[in-house]
Amino acid sequence: MAEFLQALTQGLLIGSTYGLLALGMGLVYGVSGVVNFAHGDFIALGMFMCLALYSALSLDPYVSIIITVPVMMGIGALVYRYLLRPMVGYKFLMIVQLTLGLSLVLQNGILMVFGGQPARTPSAVESKLWILGEVVMRVPHVIAFVVSFALAIGLYVMLRSTDFGRSIRAVHQNAHAASLMGIDVGRVQVLTFALGIGILAIAAALLLPGTPIQPTMGLRYTVITLLVVVLGGMTNFVGIMLGGLVIGISEAFGTIYLSDILGMLLPYGIFVLIMLFRPQGLTWGAAR
Amino acid sequence: MLEIEHLVTGYGGVPVLQDVSLTLAAGEIVGLLGANNAGKTTLINSLSGVYAPMSGRILFEGADVTALTPRERVELGIVQVPEGRLVFPDMSVRENLLLGGINRRARPGRARQMEHVLELFPRMKERLSQDAGTLSGGEQQMLAIGRALMAEARILMLDEPSLGLSPLFVQYIFGIIDKLHAEGLTILLVEQNLNLTLRHAQRCYVLERGRVAIEGPADAIKNDPRTRSAYLGL
Ligand SMILES: Nc1ncnc2c1ncn2[C@@H]1O[C@H](COP(=O)(O)OP(=O)(O)OP(=O)(O)O)[C@@H](O)[C@H]1O
Ligand SMILES: [Mg+2]
Numbered sequence: 200m201a202e203f204l205q206a207l208t209q210g211l212l213i214g215s216t217y218g219l220l221a222l223g224m225g226l227v228y229g230v231s232g233v234v235n236f237a238h239g240d241f242i243a244l245g246m247f248m249c250l251a252l253y254s255a256l257s258l259d260p261y262v263s264i265i266i267t268v269p270v271m272m273g274i275g276a277l278v279y280r281y282l283l284r285p286m287v288g289y290k291f292l293m294i295v296q297l298t299l300g301l302s303l304v305l306q307n308g309i310l311m312v313f314g315g316q317p318a319r320t321p322s323a324v325e326s327k328l329w330i331l332g333e334v335v336m337r338v339p340h341v342i343a344f345v346v347s348f349a350l351a352i353g354l355y356v357m358l359r360s361t362d363f364g365r366s367i368r369a370v371h372q373n374a375h376a377a378s379l380m381g382i383d384v385g386r387v388q389v390l391t392f393a394l395g396i397g398i399l400a401i402a403a404a405l406l407l408p409g410t411p412i413q414p415t416m417g418l419r420y421t422v423i424t425l426l427v428v429v430l431g432g433m434t435n436f437v438g439i440m441l442g443g444l445v446i447g448i449s450e451a452f453g454t455i456y457l458s459d460i461l462g463m464l465l466p467y468g469i470f471v472l473i474m475l476f477r478p479q480g481l482t483w484g485a486a487r
Numbered sequence: 488m489l490e491i492e493h494l495v496t497g498y499g500g501v502p503v504l505q506d507v508s509l510t511l512a513a514g515e516i517v518g519l520l521g522a523n524n525a526g527k528t529t530l531i532n533s534l535s536g537v538y539a540p541m542s543g544r545i546l547f548e549g550a551d552v553t554a555l556t557p558r559e560r561v562e563l564g565i566v567q568v569p570e571g572r573l574v575f576p577d578m579s580v581r582e583n584l585l586l587g588g589i590n591r592r593a594r595p596g597r598a599r600q601m602e603h604v605l606e607l608f609p610r611m612k613e614r615l616s617q618d619a620g621t622l623s624g625g626e627q628q629m630l631a632i633g634r635a636l637m638a639e640a641r642i643l644m645l646d647e648p649s650l651g652l653s654p655l656f657v658q659y660i661f662g663i664i665d666k667l668h669a670e671g672l673t674i675l676l677v678e679q680n681l682n683l684t685l686r687h688a689q690r691c692y693v694l695e696r697g698r699v700a701i702e703g704p705a706d707a708i709k710n711d712p713r714t715r716s717a718y719l720g721l
Contacts, residue, residue, distance in 0.1 A: 313644075335568070362589055362594075365578070365589070366589065369575050372571055372576060372577055375573065376569060376573035376574075377575075378536060378558070379537075379569055380564075380586050380587060380638070381589060381591075383556070398696030429656035431531045
C-alpha cells in the first residue's frame with residue numbers, strides 16, 4: 200500500500216509537468232498546425248543554459264529562469280518567424296522534417312559547447328524531502344507540481360479572459376475569420392510559439408534538480424510530450440493536463456513495480472491501450 | 488468614400504477579377520450582383536486585404552490602401568461579414584462580439600458598442616453565454632453582423648447575408664441592413680438574389696466572370712435585358 204501511494208504521488212507530481220510541456224505543444228499546434236519535434240531539445244537547451252548560469256554565476260536553476268525564459272522566448276520567436284513560418288501552410292511533412300533538423304542542430308550545438316559527459320546542475324532544494332505519512336516526496340517534485348498547475352491555470356485564465364487568449368482561440372478555430380477581425384494571425388503564431396518555448400524554459404528548471412543532463416536527452420521529452428498531446432486530443436486543455444497525469448502515473452508505476460526496461464515501456468503500453476479504445480483521446484469536448 | 492480602380496486579383500497568378508472598377512459614396516448602399524463564381528467573394532476579400540491584387544488600386548477616403556494588411560484595413564473601418572458567416576463556433580456569443588471589437592480603434596469603446604449591438608439584436612442578448620456553434624443559421628448571421636459592427640465599421644461589406652436562411656430571417660436581416668443604412672452606414676451588399684438586392688440597394692454592379700458587365704441605379708438594372716443574361720451566364 201505504501202508503495203502504491205508512493206508511485207501514485209510521484210506520478211502525479213511529475214505528470215503535472217508533463218501536462219505543462221504538452222500544453223505548450225498543443226497551443227502551438229492549435230494556432231499554426233506545427234508539431235515541433237525539437238520540443239524536447241528546447242528543454243535540454245533550457246537545462247544546459249541553467250548549467251551555464253550555475254557555472255558562471257552560481258545561480259540556482261529556479262533563479263536562472265529569470266534569464267532563461269526571456270532568452271528562450273526570443274529564440275522561439277526567431278525560430279518560428281524565420282524557419283517555420285515560411286513553411287506553415289505547406290506540407291505537414293516539411294514541418295516535421297524541419298523540426299527534426301532543428302532537433303539535430305540543437306543537440307549538436309549543445310554537444311559542441313558543453314561536451315558529451317553527463318553533467319549535473321545543483322540546486323539548494325535538490326536533496327530535500329517532504330514526508331507525509333508513508334509517502335516520501337522530493338521537494339523539487341513538489342515545486343514542479345505546484346508551479347506546473349499554477350502555470351496551467353494561468354494559461355487557462357489567459358486563454359479565456361484576455362484579448363490575447365481569445366485571439367489564440369480565434370486563430371485556432373478559424374484563422375481566416377480571425378484575420379477579418381483585424382487579428383494579425385502571423386503575430387499570434389509567433390507569440391504563441393515563443394510562449395510555448397518560454398514554458399519549456401520553466402519546465403527545464405522544474406525538471407532539472409537531480410536529473411543528470413546530456414545533449415541527447417531531449418528526444419525522451421519530445422516523445423513523452425507527443426504521447427500526452429495525442430492522449431489529450433491535440434488541442435483540448437483539460438484533456439492534455441489529464442494526459443500528462445496518466446503518462447506520469449504510468450511511468451511511476453512502471454519504474455516502481457516493474458524491472459527497468461519493462462517499466463520504461465509501461466507509459467507506451469498504456470498509451471496504445473487508451474488509443475485503441477479512445478482514438479479521439481481523453482477529451483469530451485471541453486474547453487478549447 | 489471607396490474607389491476601386493482597375494483591380495485585377497487572382498489565385499496563383501491566374502486572374503479572377505479582371506479590371507474591376509467600382510465606387511461607393513459615403514452613406515450609400517450599393518449592391519454587387521453576380522452568378523456563382525463571378526468573383527464577388529474574391530472582390531470583398533481583396534477589399535479586406537486578404538489577397539494582394541495583381542494590379543489596380545483601392546482608395547479609401549482618397550488614401551491609397553492597396554498595400555495595407557487586413558488588420559490595418561479593419562482599423563480604418565473597412566469590415567466584412569464573410570460568406571458563410573464564419574462565427575467562432577466554440578466561443579460564446581459574447582466572446583465573438585468582443586473579438587469583433589478587438590482592433591485598436593474599436594477596443595476602447597467596446598462596452599458601449601456592445602450595448603448598441605445588443606439593442607439591435609435582442610436575441611443575441613438572450614444568448615450571450617451560448618456557444619456560437621449552437622446558434623441557428625439566422626442567429627449566426629445576426630451574430631456575424633453584430634460582430635462586424637463591434638469593429639466600428641465605416642464601410643460594411645456583407646457577403647451573401649441571405650445564404651441558407653429561411654424567408655423570415657432573410658426579411659429580418661434585410662430590415663436590419665436598411666436600418667443600418669438609415670443610420671448613415673456605407674454598405675456594400677453582395678448577393679446572388681437579384682430581386683432582393685434591387686429592392687434594397689440604391690445602385691448596383693453586376694459582375695460577370697470577373698468583369699463588371701452592367702452598372703447603374705437599381706431601377707435601370709432591373710429593366711436592363713443584359714442583367715438576366717449576365718446572370719444565366721449566356
Ligand atoms: N482560394 C481560392 N483559390 C483558388 N481559386 C479560388 C479561390 N477562391 C475562389 N477561387 C476561384 O475564383 C473564382 C471566383 O470565386 P468567388 O468565390 O470569388 O466567386 P463568388 O462570386 O463569390 O461565387 P459564389 O456566389 O459561389 O460565392 C472561382 O472560379 C473560384 O473557383
Ligand atoms: Mg462568394
